[in-house]
Structures are given as structure tokens and as C-alpha cells.
Amino acid sequence: MPAATHPADPAARPLPAELTVIIPCFNEAANVAPMVERLEAALRGVAWEAVFVDDNSPDGTAERVREIAARDPRVRALRRVGRRGLASAVTEGALSSSAPLIAVIDGDLQHDETILPAMLEAVRGGAEVAVGSRHAEGGEAATGFSAGRARVSGLGARLSAMLLPTPVGDPMSGFFLMRRELFEAILPRLSNRGFKILVDLLLSAGRPLRVAEVPYRFRPRLAGESKLDATVLLEFLGLLMDKSLGGWLPWRFVAFAGVGAVGILVHxxxxxxxxxxxxxxxxxxxxxxxxxxMTVNFLLNNRITYRDLRLRGARLARGLLLFYLGCGIGAAANVGVAGLLLQEGVAGWGLAGAAGALLTVVWNYAISSTLVWRSR
Known part of the structure; x- marks a missing residue:
């Protein structure tokens, strides 16, 4: 791997990057060095840089990136503390770049980096987005998927196809390349949550995009653990709902209300x-x-509704106490409002109870979002 050039010698400085490869990661320390080596081999002749966006991994992922960055100026670590989620990681990585082109690739080595030159040529040739596709002719997904992941991915692809303005064979792919300028133009309309940012980009563009799909073979994971589980699918369903409703009803509020319905059944x-x-x-x-x-509601919200702000350790206990307090006030408000409406003859039992319940849901959501799971 080439050593860093001396900054005082303009002739020795590396060329500005044409392509920034954004690598969202969490607990991928073992895959950092192999990823850099593979990018080096795949992108010969291309001025590239790699930005590892690490969600404060406890396994030392960011430290491993910095060790390599000390020898190779094309490699950077962007460590995020108090923020989680692939979509927001991609956004921060893209905004940290000055390169005209950006690519997104998983940090687990399951995406085939050798097709990056073909993806690059597709965008240079007029495509607005080049997608690494497991389902295009010549691609393959079965070898890198467990049965559970295959079912989740297949269901997500079928649901996406119902809403996408642009037909895409593999909309669940997390492997794509596009111009940074286009990404930033779409950015204000992105939900910026969840794990499937490509679908978010395609749905938020406001028009059909010219998409080129480049086939590749999805590899088995060699190190680390998969982050895909049932809650990822729930987040994805929330994203589709948010986009189909034009964003007027936040998916996080719907998820919170859904968890509240489960709480009623538990009660x-x-x-x-x-x-x-x-x-x-x-x-x-x-x-x-x-x-x-209330305890069940708190745990489900921590796992699903506020997955990207999930509380752990001492923060979990503090959050639970705040949740008890907030919900207790909400319950008192429920009874007070319903009783007032009933006493004044404004509504009967059913309507008064519904008004009180609605107030409670809104209050509890506001308290949860601003105090319990506030962005840190």
C-alpha cells in the first residue's frame, strides 16, 4: 500500500478523488484491511478514496481504519457517536466528500467490489444510478443469503416494485453508484432512516431515474455478524408507508401508535x-x-420505533423511568380530558374516551421523542 505523500510538495500530492466509496460499518474491524486491499485492486487507474462511516463500534473498527489511514491518505474514518443507522451513515459520508461520484458498499465484503469499474462506466455513460444487482442476468444471491434474509429481501423487493417509478430488479440492494450532485439534490426529501437507502433515493427523486443494473454474485460473510433482522423489515415497511402517504404522517409516529396498540392488548x-x-x-x-x-411498550419502542437511538445500560434504566413518568402524566391527561368532555356534554362515552386516548398517544410520543429517545 503506498505511503502518504508529503503535503509540502505539490507535485507529490495525490490527485483529487473522482470517486468516494462510502462504507457504513458497525463491528467490522476484521473486514477493514481486506476491504481496502480489494478496493485497491479493483480501482486501479481510478482516483478514489474510501470513507468508513463507523457507528462507534465497540470492536475498534474506527481505530483500525485510522491505522490504515496513517499510511494511506485515500482512507478516512468518520466515527459517529450517539447516532445509528445505515441511511444516515451514507448521508454523512456523502456530505463529507468533494468527489463528483459516490459509491456505497457494505463493509462486510459480501458485495463484489470488482464490478465498481463497470458501475462507474455506466454512470459516466449516462446512467444516473448504477446498481449492483443480485437479480439481473448473471447475478446471484443464494450463496450469501440465509433463508431468513432471502425471505425478508424478497418481500421488500415485491413491496418496493408496487411504488417505485423506476423498474429495478434489485431495489433492496445496498450497493450503488451515482453522482454526488444528484444525491445532494434528493437529500432534503430522504427519510434518512433505516437500512435500505436505495429505495428511499428512488422514491424521493420525484421522477423516474435512469438506472443501470450491473450483475454480481453476493458473497457469504466471512467475519462479523449480519445486522439484518425482523425489525429491519418493519423499518422498511414504515419507509414505504411514509413515502406512499407523501410524508404527512411520520412513520415513527405510526410505529409508536402500533406499539401502543400492542400495549393495550398486553394490559x-x-x-x-x-x-x-x-x-x-x-x-x-x-x-x-x-x-x-408500559414496560412492554418501552422495550418495543426501544427495539423498533427508536432503533437508531436505542438505549443501553444506564441510559436504558433512565429512559424507562422517564417513560413511566411521561406515560403517567399522559394517562392522567386522558382521564381529565375525557371526563371534561363528558361532563360538559360535548361528547358521549365513546367519543370522549377516543379523544382522551388520542391526546395520550400524541403526548406520550412527544415526551418519548424529546426526552426519552432524544437525539444525542
């Missing part, structure tokens, strides 16, 4: 269970069911 189940135990009065059973439901 009723616990209340029914305790009602059959002799010696337990209604008030005690109601309070117990309330706390169980």
Missing part, C-alpha cells in the same frame, strides 16, 4: 389474568397491568 391480558387470582382487587390489578404494559 388487557394481564388484567384478565390477575382478575382470576383471589385476594387481588381491581385497583391493584389495574396498576400492575398498567406498569407491565
Amino acid at each position: 388487557l391480558a394481564v388484567l384478565g389474568l390477575l382478575s382470576g387470582i383471589p385476594g387481588i382487587g381491581f385497583a391493584a390489578a389495574q396498576w400492575t397491568a398498567t406498569f407491565v404494559a
Whole structure:
């Protein structure tokens, strides 16, 4: 790997990068050096740089990148503290670049970097986006997918096809190349959440894009662990819903309300269970069911609704206490508003109860977003 050139000698400085390769990563320390070596081999003759956007990995991913960056000025580490998520990592990586072209590739070595020159030529030749495709003729996905990942990816692709203005064989791909100028033009309309930023880009462009699909063989993972699970699919469904509704109803609020509905079922189940135990009065059973439901709601929201701001350790305990407090105030407001509407004859039991419940959902969401899971 070439040593860094001396900055005082203009003739020895490396050429400005034409292509920035953005590599979102979390716990990929073992894959950093192989990734740089593979990019070096694949992009000979191209002025490139690699930006590893690391979500504060505990395995030392950022430190490993910096070790290589000390010898190779084309490699940079962008370490994010208190922020998580592939989409926002890609955005920050793109905004840190001055290169006219950007590529996005996973840090787990499952994407085939040898097709980057073909993707680059496709965009140079007029395509607005070049997508590394597992489903184009000559591509293959089966070898790198578990059965679960294949089902999630297949379902996501079918749902995406219903909304995309541009037909794309592999819309769930996280491997693509485009001009930075186009990315920044679309950026204000991106949801910037979740793991499938390509779909977000295609849906947010406001028009069909010229897409070139370059086939590749999806590789098995050699080191580290996959981050794809059922909650990724839920986030993806939220993204599709957000885009289909034009963004007027935030997907995070819908997810929060959905978790609240689960909490109601938990509350009723616990209340029914305790009602059959002799010696337990209604008030005690109601309070117990309330706390169980709030705890379940908190854990589900931490896992799903606020996945990118997930609390851990001491912050988890603090967040739970704040959630109890906020929801307690919301419950009191629910009763107060419903009672007032009923007392003043504005509404009957059903409408008054619904108004109180709606107020509670909005209040709890506001408290959760601003105090419990606030951006750090």
C-alpha cells in the first residue's frame, strides 16, 4: 500500500478523488484491511478514496481504519457517536466528500467490489444510478443469503416494485453508484432512516431515474455478524408507508401508535389474568397491568420505533423511568380530558374516551421523542 505523500510538495500530492466509496460499518474491524486491499485492486487507474462511516463500534473498527489511514491518505474514518443507522451513515459520508461520484458498499465484503469499474462506466455513460444487482442476468444471491434474509429481501423487493417509478430488479440492494450532485439534490426529501437507502433515493427523486443494473454474485460473510433482522423489515415497511402517504404522517409516529396498540392488548391480558387470582382487587390489578404494559411498550419502542437511538445500560434504566413518568402524566391527561368532555356534554362515552386516548398517544410520543429517545 503506498505511503502518504508529503503535503509540502505539490507535485507529490495525490490527485483529487473522482470517486468516494462510502462504507457504513458497525463491528467490522476484521473486514477493514481486506476491504481496502480489494478496493485497491479493483480501482486501479481510478482516483478514489474510501470513507468508513463507523457507528462507534465497540470492536475498534474506527481505530483500525485510522491505522490504515496513517499510511494511506485515500482512507478516512468518520466515527459517529450517539447516532445509528445505515441511511444516515451514507448521508454523512456523502456530505463529507468533494468527489463528483459516490459509491456505497457494505463493509462486510459480501458485495463484489470488482464490478465498481463497470458501475462507474455506466454512470459516466449516462446512467444516473448504477446498481449492483443480485437479480439481473448473471447475478446471484443464494450463496450469501440465509433463508431468513432471502425471505425478508424478497418481500421488500415485491413491496418496493408496487411504488417505485423506476423498474429495478434489485431495489433492496445496498450497493450503488451515482453522482454526488444528484444525491445532494434528493437529500432534503430522504427519510434518512433505516437500512435500505436505495429505495428511499428512488422514491424521493420525484421522477423516474435512469438506472443501470450491473450483475454480481453476493458473497457469504466471512467475519462479523449480519445486522439484518425482523425489525429491519418493519423499518422498511414504515419507509414505504411514509413515502406512499407523501410524508404527512411520520412513520415513527405510526410505529409508536402500533406499539401502543400492542400495549393495550398486553394490559388487557394481564388484567384478565390477575382478575382470576383471589385476594387481588381491581385497583391493584389495574396498576400492575398498567406498569407491565408500559414496560412492554418501552422495550418495543426501544427495539423498533427508536432503533437508531436505542438505549443501553444506564441510559436504558433512565429512559424507562422517564417513560413511566411521561406515560403517567399522559394517562392522567386522558382521564381529565375525557371526563371534561363528558361532563360538559360535548361528547358521549365513546367519543370522549377516543379523544382522551388520542391526546395520550400524541403526548406520550412527544415526551418519548424529546426526552426519552432524544437525539444525542
